[in-house]
Amino acid sequence: MENVKVVRLHSGSVYDDMTNFFRKYNSIHTQKNYERSLRNFFMWFIGKEIEVVQKDDLKIRNADMIGFQNYLKEHPVEYSNTTINNILAAVQSFYEFLEINEYEVNSIVTKVKVLPDDSERCGALYYDEAEKMVSILRLDKVKGLEKAVFVRLAYTTSFRKSTLLSIKYSDIKLDDNRGYYYINVVGKGGKKHVVPISKNLYEELLSIKELNYYKRYNDNKIFHLSTKTIQKMIDSLKEKMSIDSERNIKFHSLRNVAAGFGTLEEAKKHLNHSNIATTETYYRHINEDLSNSISLRMEEKIDDSIFEKLTKNELIELVLNQSYGTLTQIKKEAKEKLLNRRDV
DSSP states (O other), rough: OOOOOOOOOOOOHHHHHHHHHHTTTTHHHHHHHHHHHHHHHHHHHHHOOOGGGGGGGOOHHHHHHHHHHHHHHHHHHHHHHHHHHHHHHHHHHHHHHHHTOSSSSOGGGGOOOOOOTTTTTTTTOHHHHHHHHEEEHTTOTHHHHHHHHHHHHHHHHHHOOHHHHBBBBEEHHHTTTEEEEEEEEEEEGGGGEEEEEEEHHHHHHHHHHHHGGGGOOOOOBBBOOHHHHHHHHHHHHHHTTOOGGEEEEEGGGGGGGGGGOOOOHHHHHHEEEEOOHHHHHHHHHHOOOOOGGHHHHEEEEEEEGGGSOHHHHHHHHHTTTTOOHHHHOOOOOOOOHHHHHHHH
């Protein structure tokens, strides 16, 4: 039987070569990240899915890459600098691959200044500060109530900015059996997330509908604030509250307020994190006071009888000065003791 020589026909499509570019990397995780990065880039750059990108679509200037970097920096999803650098690195690597494979591109123009590491990008904000922000915003003459409720919902639910701006009134349901409302959203990575809210907060959300300017909207969304307005709002709040710039407070800091309450596992569930190591970063950051460290506690031996030496008012003051998470737990236990007393 005559040997048949099989010759693979090369289609010459950009997507074929892009697929080979992905397969250069052994890690499936890297392949998927690069594919996601290039999908985002070409959709922003030419409004096309990567499967239909043509050779003529590949012409690029350095100004385009800077524009894409700025687009990611201002995105409602609030990408970290590290994430932005990784996305741009994928685009740069792809253009180097194209140039090696004799495409008419100049990969050097895709090089842009790397953004500084911002692993500590979001400073800790505390519950009393978040409440004060709400009080200040209520006095704002331009959309004051809407801004105040926006911030209140942000630190209560820990939803991201993009999620908050997408919530509709129809996303909120009443739990008839338990008497509270809950919000159904789809968060980062397409993960479903359900967070309960109080009746009081729900009523505040409804009150936005009664504002005169709200009648101009018919999309059923609760909030109509631009990202620039939100940024100006945070900048103004920091100035009015004399918050030091070194604390690096951002809107995202509101999301982490809840990390000061409850256990690490509770915080993980509330923040909708897949990995508890991610939660631990926020949890540790919000509870960064080292005065209660093991190394200090083990050396400081104080007898329990010290409480008996305090007056009633001193003891109450001591309790009320605890962190909000600790105070909430104490209140719950106090309530249980009162209920148990009635049962006797």
